[in-house]
Amino acid sequence: MSRRISDDQFDGEGITSLSSMQAPPDKFPTATARHGHVVRRPQKQKMWTGFATVFKELFFPDEPLRSFKDQPRSKKFLLGLQAVFPILGWGREYNLSKFKSDLIAGVTIASLSVPQDIAYAKLANMPPQYALYTSFITPLIYTILGTSRDIAIGPVAVVSLLLGSLLQKEYDPVNEEADYVRLAFTATFFAGITQAALGFFRLGFFVDFLSHAATVGFMAGAAITIMLQQLKGFLGIRKFTNKTDIVSVMTSVFHNVHHGWNWQTIVIGASFLVFLLVCKYIGKKNKKFFWIVVFSPLISVILSTFFVYITHADRHGVQIVGHIKKGINQSSVHKLFLSGPNLAKGFRIGVISGVIALVEAIAIGRAFAARKDYRVDGNKEMIALGTMNIVGSMTSCFVSTGSFSRSAVNYAAGCQTSVSNVVLSVILLLTLELITPLFKYIPNAILASIIISAVISLIDVEAMILLWKIDKLDFIACMGAFFGVVFRSVEIGLLIAVCISFAKILLQVTRPRTVLLGNLPGTIIYRNIQQYAEAVKVPGVLIIRVDSSIYFSNSNYVGESILRWLTEEEEQNKKKNLPRIRYVIVDMSPVADIDTSGIHAFDNLYKALQKRDVQLALANPRPIVIEKIHASNFVDVIGEDKLFLTVADAVHATVPKVEEP
Numbered sequence: 001m002s003r004r005i006s007d008d009q010f011d012g013e014g015i016t017s018l019s020s021m022q023a024p025p026d027k028f029p030t031a032t033a034r035h036g037h038v039v040r041r042p043q044k045q046k047m048w049t050g051f052a053t054v055f056k057e058l059f060f061p062d063e064p065l066r067s068f069k070d071q072p073r074s075k076k077f078l079l080g081l082q083a084v085f086p087i088l089g090w091g092r093e094y095n096l097s098k099f100k101s102d103l104i105a106g107v108t109i110a111s112l113s114v115p116q117d118i119a120y121a122k123l124a125n126m127p128p129q130y131a132l133y134t135s136f137i138t139p140l141i142y143t144i145l146g147t148s149r150d151i152a153i154g155p156v157a158v159v160s161l162l163l164g165s166l167l168q169k170e171y172d173p174v175n176e177e178a179d180y181v182r183l184a185f186t187a188t189f190f191a192g193i194t195q196a197a198l199g200f201f202r203l204g205f206f207v208d209f210l211s212h213a214a215t216v217g218f219m220a221g222a223a224i225t226i227m228l229q230q231l232k233g234f235l236g237i238r239k240f241t242n243k244t245d246i247v248s249v250m251t252s253v254f255h256n257v258h259h260g261w262n263w264q265t266i267v268i269g270a271s272f273l274v275f276l277l278v279c280k281y282i283g284k285k286n287k288k289f290f291w292i293v294v295f296s297p298l299i300s301v302i303l304s305t306f307f308v309y310i311t312h313a314d315r316h317g318v319q320i321v322g323h324i325k326k327g328i329n330q331s332s333v334h335k336l337f338l339s340g341p342n343l344a345k346g347f348r349i350g351v352i353s354g355v356i357a358l359v360e361a362i363a364i365g366r367a368f369a370a371r372k373d374y375r376v377d378g379n380k381e382m383i384a385l386g387t388m389n390i391v392g393s394m395t396s397c398f399v400s401t402g403s404f405s406r407s408a409v410n411y412a413a414g415c416q417t418s419v420s421n422v423v424l425s426v427i428l429l430l431t432l433e434l435i436t437p438l439f440k441y442i443p444n445a446i447l448a449s450i451i452i453s454a455v456i457s458l459i460d461v462e463a464m465i466l467l468w469k470i471d472k473l474d475f476i477a478c479m480g481a482f483f484g485v486v487f488r489s490v491e492i493g494l495l496i497a498v499c500i501s502f503a504k505i506l507l508q509v510t511r512p513r514t515v516l517l518g519n520l521p522g523t524i525i526y527r528n529i530q531q532y533a534e535a536v537k538v539p540g541v542l543i544i545r546v547d548s549s550i551y552f553s554n555s556n557y558v559g560e561s562i563l564r565w566l567t568e569e570e571e572q573n574k575k576k577n578l579p580r581i582r583y584v585i586v587d588m589s590p591v592a593d594i595d596t597s598g599i600h601a602f603d604n605l606y607k608a609l610q611k612r613d614v615q616l617a618l619a620n621p622r623p624i625v626i627e628k629i630h631a632s633n634f635v636d637v638i639g640e641d642k643l644f645l646t647v648a649d650a651v652h653a654t655v656p657k658v659e660e661p
Contacts, residue, residue: 086380087144090417098416105415106423108294109152109406113424114431115297116154116406116454118321118439119447122233123160123226125173126184126398128321129436131155133329134397136428138388139421145384147377148365149417152406152424153388157455158222159357159399161229162490163187165244166349170342183346186337189393190350195358196386199379210359211504213471214497216463217478221485221493223458226451233448234269236262236317246486262317268307269445272300276453290412297450304446305438314441321442328432329395336393350399352491354389357401361385364402368411405454473504512548514561516569517587517647524648526587538651540579542569545587550598559601562586563608583654584614587647588621599632606638617642619650 082089113135121131135154142153163184167173171180197203228249232240237260241252276296283293307313314320337343362381369376389399410420467475477500485493517526518535526543529535537543544562548554562584570581606616616638621629626643629635635643644650 083380085144086147086377090149094417094419099419101414101416102419103423105410105413105420107427108291108413109410109420110424110427111298112294112406112409113152113154113428115301115447115450116403118324118442119451119454120155120157120160122444122447123157123229123451124155124164124184124398125168126164126181127177127325128439129325129432130181130184130396130398132324132428132432132436133395134392134400136425136432137329137395137397138392138400139418139425141388141391142384143418143421145380145387146418147375147380147384148369148402149372149374150368150407150411150415151361151365151402151418152410153421154400154403154406154424155398156357156360156401156403157226157451158219158360158458159353159401161222161226161244162356162494163349163353163399165490166352168242170345170349179342182335182337183342183349184398185332185335185393185396186342186346187349187353188389188397188399189336190347191354191357191399192350192386192389192391192393194351194354194386195382195389198358199382199384199386202379210355210498211474211477211501213467213474213478214481214501215359215363216460216467217481218485218493218497220459220464220478221482222490223455224482224486225490226455230448230451233319233444234266234273234452235260236265236319236445238319244489262319264313264316265318265443265445268304268313268318268443269449272304272446273449273452276300276449277456280453287412290409294409294413297453300446300450301442304443305441308443309441313443319444321439321444321447324436324439326432326436328429329397331394332396333394352494353399354386356494357389357399358382358385360404361402364404364407368407371411405457473507477501477504506553509548509551510553511557512546512550512554514558514565515545515547516565517543517545519651524646526647526651538655540581541583541585541651541654542566542581543585543587543647543651545590547590549591549593550601551593551595552597555595555598555601558598559605559608562605566609566612566614581614583617583650584609585617585619585644585647585650585654587619588625589619591625592622594625594628596632599628599634603634603637615642615654617644617650617654619644619647 078088114132117131117135118128121128124131131154139153142151164173167180167183167187170183173180224246225244228246229244231237231249231253235253235256237253237256239252239256239260241248243249279292279296283290308318308320337346362376362378365376365381366378385401389397392398392400413420464475464478467478477497480500481493481497483493484496515528515530516537518529518532518537519526520532520535527535528545529537542565544565546558548558550558566581566584572578573580602616609616618629618638621643629643641653644653
């Protein structure tokens with residue numbers, strides 16, 4: 001019975017039973033084609049060469065350094081400029097046809113951005129004009145430095161909520177507005193510094209420690225929290241809690257049920273929320289009608305503002321946005337807290353906000369790049385996002401990043417390059433200069449409805465169900481982040497998400513899987529007997545595969561795990577009157593690396609097996625592993641004749657000896 005399975009393919013399943021079938025030694029095919037091949041020691045590298053290889057792989061895994069080789073100085077200078085300013089690369093191929101597409105996309109996302117910006121300013125507890133400033137300045141900087149063609153830049157719900165919840169713990173946004181705004185600019189500055197530093201020093205891999213599962217839970221929890229916060233504007237409540245946890249929010253809501261709710265506000269909010277959700281449903285069912293989703297917030301703002309204006313609803317308790325300052329950004333360099341206790345506060349808030357903004361933007365950029373089959377450079381994205389936030393902090397902007405909803409609209413509208421962000425900036429400039437006075441009568445209820453309809457998509461129930469099916473630990477991480485955000489705070493939920501992600505990594509690193517292998521009849525292939533029921537054990541030989549690199553954190557566990565397998569197998573053999581174990585073969589093919597603790601653990605394992613009159617053999621060690629085995633002289637202990645190219649070779653060499661009395 002043959003199996004066409006690649007020799008380097010392996011599974012990672014554990015084992016719960018030792019009841020697989022046994023077969024006599026003569027039933028196992030020998031690896032005659034490979035017999036005689038020996039495990040060769042790789043050519044030894046110089047120490048600095050090894051360090052350089054590790055360094056390049058860690059910090060420059062995607063950098064196209066080869067393009068600089070054998071080039072004249074002028075060409076190298078041009079390539080260097082393109083590496084810093086990607087616009088110089090794609091800008092040379094820009095044409096009128098692409099501009100037409102970008103113009104349509106830019107106008108489309110602008111119609112969505114204006115009402116969303118005003119709404120997200122409320123989440124950050126910032127005056128509305130600062131959100132409009134943000135969507136004017138930061139997209140221009142990103143266009144010059146960014147590598148994504150589809151991402152749309154501006155304030156986003158999750159980051160705005162996080163920023164607002166952290167800032168209001170330091171200053172009251174109403175009674176201490178000046179200091180609150182200054183601290184927001186300071187946090188934005190340090191968010192940009194954090195992002196740019198991660199990109200400049202090629203440390204973007206740190207962002208990957210926030211797992212997908214934790215991000216799903218964090219985003220869903222943030223969405224629930226954002227919607228709960230909108231109950232203030234949706235119900236017309238004037239006195240509302242500053243806390244974000246669900247218990248405090250619902251207590252505040254029901255405490256005001258008799259005297260704080262305004263029925264006119266509720267009618268406006270509920271009516272337009274239904275309208276927005278119906279438009280969203282139509283656009284989701286038929287992609288041709290995506291423009292209905294795009295323009296529905298703007299239509300809602302126009303209609304609700306006109307209704308409030310002609311009915312004077314603001315005189316009957318309907319809260320409105322009020323005056324929005326006209327004109328473009330003013331310099332805010334002098335407003336940054338660069339000394340005193342507020343410096344540390346701004347740094348802490350900025351680092352947290354910057355990392356979350358970074359995770360969201362890179363995830364969005366990579367998702368849309370995959371659809372169009374182009375590459376987004378993660379480190380350049382970090383530098384672009386960091387630079388735009390640094391500049392933004394000096395021009396009256398707060399933290400901005402890539403927006404999923406606007407990026408999706410940008411993509412659906414047919415954008416070709418990030419010039420659509422320039423079009424967005426131009427429209428925001430005209431808005432700030434010409435029509436901000438018209439925003440005075442926008443009811444807060446419509447902004448709440450826009451936010452609620454926008455963040456519902458952040459609750460990905462299907463992803464949570466998939467996490468439960470695939471990995472229970474991932475699901476626990478997801479739920480930990482979710483409940484942390486909902487019942488405590490956004491930053492606590494984020495901390496729980498990171499801690500659970502690290503705990504999972506530590507568990508996997510310190511407790512690697514070891515599995516028992518058997519032979520697939522009629523082949524020279526050895527596979528996990530739990531996965532392949534037809535796999536048979538070799539009498540007198542125990543074959544174990546270690547499914548992890550072996551380091552100080554898990555080396556003792558690996559050695560103990562192999563000895564446990566041996567003990568359990570010997571007990572089974574005694575009960576069945578089968579030959580005792582004479583050889584232990586360790587399949588090292590999945591072991592990518594080993595350190596001194598790992599080699600020391602194998603030395604202890606070898607000594608423990610010697611006491612039991614059991615021989616140790618290693619199969620298919622990788623180049624770095626075999627080099628370290630030789631360097632440590634462990635090969636002299638175990639014997640070079642105990643190193644084999646494949647498991648089949650090891651079995652072929654040991655079976656005749658097993659048969660001896």
